[in-house]
Amino acid sequence: MGRECNEWEQDEPLTPAGRLFAQPEMRQIIHCVIGTKNPLDIDFIKSELHNSAMLQHPRFTSLLVRDQRGREHWRPTEVDIDRHLLIIDRRLSRTDHDSAVNSYLADLSTEGLGMEKPLWEIHILRAHNCAIFRVHHSLGDGISLMSLLLASCRKLHDPRSLPTIASSSSSSRSRNKGWPNILWNLVVTLWFGFVFAVEFILRCVCVRDRKTPISGGAGVELWPRKIATASFSLQDMKTVKAAVPTATVNDVLFAVISSGISRYLDFREQNGVREGLQLTGLAMVNLRKQPGLQELSNLMTRNSGARWGNKFGMLLLPVYYHRSNNSDPLAYLKRAKAMIDRKKQSLEAHFSYRIGDLVMSTLGPKFASWLNYRILCNTTFTISNVVGPQEEIMMAGNPVTYLRANNSALPHALILNMVSYAGRADMQVQVAKDIIPDPEFLAKCFEDALIELKDHVTAKI
The missing domain is CATH 3.30.559.30 (Nonribosomal peptide synthetase, condensation domain)
Structure with a gap:
């Protein structure tokens, strides 16, 4: 009983938007698709994950749990990276890489994530030089997750620099400051x-x-x-x-x-x-x-x-x-x-x-x-x-050929x-x-x- 009370004390409530995406009708998984020039080195990926900013973020190291009133909370837990990596060595089809990856994504679009571990996983399609990062929408939106991804990347031609992201376009509304225009x-x-x-x-x-x-x-x-x-x-x-x-x-x-x-x-x-x-x-x-x-x-x-x-x-x-x-x-x-x-x-x-x-x-x-x-x-x-980035980037020393995204x-x-x-x-x-x-x-x-x-x-x- 004392251990259970201590666990609830460490829990963090979900935000309103996070609770929305935890509902069965709105349960959404974001898929970030990363194509690379060279084959993916699994051991190197595991090493990079252990030291990544992602595993320093509490939402990626927490379980989604519900209390007796049905309210959702994040509960800290230990992360076993092997449970979050799915390695597929075989070629998925004899068609081109894009068609094979898109077919795999289409199958994932109707699948959820298990609640017994933190709500993310990475699928490695080695034969297609592709990684698919699956993240539950309650963890964050596309802007947050793109930022998390790019924090682990560097410019291809300047390995010490983070990728450059263009700012959003400014509004085209009138900027006249006279009182008639303001009113x-x-x-x-x-x-x-x-x-x-x-x-x-x-x-x-x-x-x-x-x-x-x-x-x-x-x-x-x-x-x-x-x-x-x-x-x-x-x-x-x-x-x-x-x-x-x-x-x-x-x-x-x-x-x-x-x-x-x-x-x-x-x-x-x-x-x-x-x-x-x-x-x-x-x-x-x-x-x-x-x-x-x-x-x-x-x-x-x-x-x-x-x-x-x-x-x-x-x-x-x-x-x-x-x-x-x-x-x-x-x-x-x-x-x-x-x-x-x-x-x-x-x-x-x-x-x-x-x-x-x-x-x-x-x-x-x-x-x-x-x-x-x-x-x-x-x-x-x-x-x-x-x-996304304005220039070519690399991830774990591997040049990135494309970035794509879709959701459930x-x-x-x-x-x-x-x-x-x-x-x-x-x-x-x-x-x-x-x-x-x-x-x-x-x-x-x-x-x-x-x-x-x-x-x-x-x-x-």
């Missing part, structure tokens, strides 16, 4: 905030997208998955961005997604989707005070503005179907920029975060989980974008996760294969959309 901006912010708050609440309760060939729904998170990779040049995105004043790379990304989905629907459903039909995306937005990704030491400092954990809001981002052969390619970018600018000014992401925090604190994680599940069922797809299955039939690395951006296109059987074609639709935008812009120069 007008306040009125516009309050109006957009009210409109989007009402829309957000209605989405949680009753409003849902119309059924299309890419729609998911309740229970779809349990369906088998397929994954394909769409690869983009960041220079191409910057070329397109320059064609519209104050546009950002995120604006270009969403224009590519909008155009790519329209292209795919043209192929799948010639006459069944009406022009202008809205399909709503759910985007996860980082809300940390400091822009960009920070060093792990900053994230672990209590007084830092870049606290470790989960701190993100949601944005509802509508896509409107337009027949691809009747559209001006830049129209997608102009629509995306105008819509995202309004979303930024409305503070919708901050509103969704505060509402979620309030619901968790007052009504508990079960009700908050139900609301989140409802909004997933009432929208069409999920999108996230994490900024959701009620959406389409989940898009993008990570940039050394001038390229890879977007993992995860689908419920019984609804979208050809993710490779969908990925090509996204790639072709960017090429069309770039060609259109360069032809006008």
Whole structure:
């Protein structure tokens, strides 16, 4: 009895967001995929893990336990690295490496993590020069986990230096300081905030997208998955961005997604989707005070503005179907920029975060989980974008060839996760294969959309 009381005294309660991701409906695993140039040395990896910053962090050395009232806590424990490493020596298939790794990831997307050990594990695919870092979302968000990963990496051509991370783009809102402009901006912010708050609440309760060939729904998170990779040049995105004043790379990304989905629907459903039909995306937005990704030491400092954990809001981002052969390619970018600018000014992401925090604190994680599940069922797809290193890096002395990410299955039939690395951006296109059987074609639709935008812009120069 005394030992049990001592254990509870050492326990640390989960944050509200951590408790949300511990619920069965919202249990999410983040997969960070690291490709390397050379074969992975298992003994060297174990040695690096023993001395890594990860094993100095209490969340990676704790069990998730529940007390008699059902409240979740972190309980410190000893870590046996061998229990967290899964080594696969055989070649997974005779196809190319990307297809084999994506097939393996698709199988992982419907699997959870055992609660008998800290909630992370590393899968080593030796024949494919690839490591998959699986982390429960209750431990932290993509920004935290990317920072943890990069704290163990160094620049390829400067082994003593940490990787360089670009800061997030600044907002395009007006910066005029006169009183009329300040008052007008306040009125516009309050109006957009009210409109989007009402829309957000209605989405949680009753409003849902119309059924299309890419729609998911309740229970779809349990369906088998397929994954394909769409690869983009960041220079191409910057070329397109320059064609519209104050546009950002995120604006270009969403224009590519909008155009790519329209292209795919043209192929799948010639006459069944009406022009202008809205399909709503759910985007996860980082809300940390400091822009960009920070060093792990900053994230672990209590007084830092870049606290470790989960701190993100949601944005509802509508896509409107337009027949691809009747559209001006830049129209997608102009629509995306105008819509995202309004979303930024409305503070919708901050509103969704505060509402979620309030619901968790007052009504508990079960009700908050139900609301989140409802909004997933009432929208069409999920999108996230994490900024990675600007230059090539190495991990444990091994050059990294690519960085990718995806997460566990959701009620959406389409989940898009993008990570940039050394001038390229890879977007993992995860689908419920019984609804979208050809993710490779969908990925090509996204790639072709960017090429069309770039060609259109360069032809006008």
